[in-house]
Amino acid sequence: MTTVRSRFAPSPTGFLHIGGARTALFALLAARQQSGTFVLRIDDTDMRRSTQEFHDDILDSMQWLGLAWDEGPYYQSQRSAQYQDMGERLLSQGRAFRCFCTPEELEAKRKAALAAGRSPAYDGTCRDSLPEPGESRPYTVRFRSPKAGETVVDDLLKGRVVFQNQELDDLILVRSDGSPTYNFCSVFDDADLHISHIVRGDDHLTNTPRQVLLFQALDASLPHFAHLPLILGSDRAPLSKRHGATAVRAYREAGYLPDALINFLARLGWAHGDDEVFSWQELEEKFKLEDVGASAGVFNPEKLEWLNAHYLNARPAEQLTQEVKPFLPATERPVPADDWLARMVATLQPRAKTLLDLGAQSQFYLTDNITLEAKAAKKFLKAATLPLLARLRTQLRDVTIWDEPALHRVFTAFMETEQVKLGKIAQPVRVALTGKTASPGIFEVMEVLGKERCLARIDRVLAEPPVAAES
């Protein structure tokens, strides 16, 4: 039995992208499903574009999402000696050769070929010419790719894909400054780290045959490949910044829950019958690379939001309270204790889509400087209804146990004597207490807010009738 070793190999040249996160998720799941190992490798060979900030963001975002790697991170930047050795070895074995063409020459040839309608591949200028003795011009190391035959990529998702070797050119392994290229390091490391499953984006499919050839040149055993279809924007173009937020951190900051994002990403391209909601445990049990679809999928923000609301609603209020804290608005009042916040959160929970949303909706609980919405006041705090509100206020004053059932009883009795329906009195109270026409149930709001603050808010409305002041 072969144990699965999968890897995620991001380049620290940008924030962790939603597509990258999905790739990492599928790689991790492929390993977990078989009790294998998920390796993190940082492909930082491009020192010009790599930054510490991006590196940190990728690790942070992965941790936040729960994409825990079992091994690594390995850094390609720390392995240059090994690439150099291997470059030399391939050269001495004749599996690679020195190329003295300059970037300018190559660029010119590429353009000419393209203009003439030919493939812009390397023409093999230096492939068979031995360098002059004492040649001192800079050179690149190129892989001596076979010119005939075919190379087969047996992809777990795409099936058997056949490439003609004549379509493949001699790719550069080592640049003229001595640094190794992506294709070289990647293959070398995958072989060296004994990666058994390479899970990556679709966009790599066409350079896979070259890598297969390289694996063979390194006398390494071939890993399994799984090329995931890309994530598209609503216009069916690959998801990019112009479609809006693409960084994982942006979703974190927008108040999405990590498990909701994971669930969403998993369902984008993968399905298990009609199931929609998956816990980590279920994902690890049910996921199979083979079940991932072959076609690209469009990123659907509404579904993410729905899933997020679902997870939000299912959270224990205590946990949600901790998670929402960074999203709570700062007010003139001191930050309430956790148990009180949890009661507040419980009332808001079913109607919030995101933590950000929940934070915004909690405003009236956390401040006493509530603003009455003009339209709400105009409709429900008319001069004619204020006496009613005043009479209710005297009833409320005498309530000793300020909780939902008690308040409900007071209101019921009040409706009886006043001969009004609940809506007639509940809405004015709601506006007085929250400033809005929509809020959690009026009795829960009152209980959480407490007697003193409720009466004060009603008093304020009675003392300064908003409609009179307005007109």
Place this chain on the structure above:
RNA sequence: GUCCCCGUCGUCUAGCCUGGCCCAGGACACCGGCCUUUCACGCCGGCGACACGGGUUCAAAUCCCGUCGGGGACACCA
């Protein structure tokens, strides 16, 4: 230009390998209703797709061929 991948409701998808149970199922969104002190939640119902054309077959979303459409790759980026 060359090579490669993909094509089921607006979107995510089940079904396709191993043809009939599919005049195509679920979910999001949308529309309508119920619940209800408001807004949500929830529940019920509705709208809505096999890209097209040929072929094989008693039978095709499922197999074969072609067309069209979308995307990707062709760097001293990864």
